[in-house]
Amino acid sequence: MLYLTPVNDLKLNIFEEINQSPNGPRSGVLKTRRGDVKTPTFMPDGTRGVVKSLTAEQVKSAGIDIVLANTFHLHIQPGEDVVAKLGGLHEFGKWQGPMLTDSGGFQVFSLSKLRKITEDGVTFKDPVTGDMRFISPEISMQIQLKLGADMIVAFDHLTGLDEESIKDTQEAFDRTHRWLERCIVEFKKLTKDMKPEERPLLFGVVQGGLDLSLREQSLKIIQDSEVDGIAIGGLSVGEPREEMYKVLNHLAPLYDPKRPRFLLGVGDPRDLRYAIEHGIDMLDCVLPTRNARHATVWVEGDKQIHLTNAQFIDDISPIDPGCDCYACVNNYSKGFLRHQFKVNEPLAGSLASIHNLRYLQRICESYRI
């Protein structure tokens, strides 16, 4: 099996570790071409180039520093060429801070019912037009570069946790690393005329399902390759929480201290804390904003409350008196929010989204020095 030749000649010193307790939480600074970001940090999903129902200023007001955008969705609609003509991701959604795009792989594997995987890439049915389309490691790199993200992710072969998928774990595992090699070659080609400090950062994805030995091997392969950051994929996809914790616990002492570590798709406050306490620097998830649009918010002690409950009908208190988000500081009452949710007023979802994002970022900030 051909794996990457170990290189380890990273040109950029992109992560400054401020403190590190052995195998535990660390505080640091991630250096991107659009500025430094303190870690740990939570990154909301701007699925279609914007965090749903929020302006860039509102996202910023929650203490957010990095926004994630979905390559798959933007590729399907309106297409990376249109985004590029509109000035690229930052001009498109008016978010001037660092942005990260995922590889598109997660949606190709999770949203598209009809797909065919070969060594070349994945052929899948466009969920909008019904046409057959094709995405490969090279195409994923091209799309992400064209979108203009500051951090991009290698295209990997994701497997599910059903029996059929588990049988494919080894094959997907090997393919993920072969595809990484192709991503790196294409990435270098596309960025060859950029100065080192002007190019985006590339993250390789650790796979291996719930198999600790495969996870360890995958991490080693990724860390031996020419990537700037380490992404942990394929977790929080329906497995019991304890199984995810076993993987995070196993990997914690094995990370390269010089590189940022990004856990994909985790946003429950308990999981966020566990991940950070096991060395993770960056996390993303649709959970805080999706929950918020459905009137579910987190309050002190990681408890969830449902703002549409009858008990809040005449409640004059904010969502969480201890919270410093825009909604709570301006004392938008639970009674007001309950009413606006009941009559489908979008402002309620926006205010709840700001609160939930702030809730997660406050957890991250509590681990920073």
Ligand SMILES: [Zn+2]
């Ligand atoms: Zn709040």
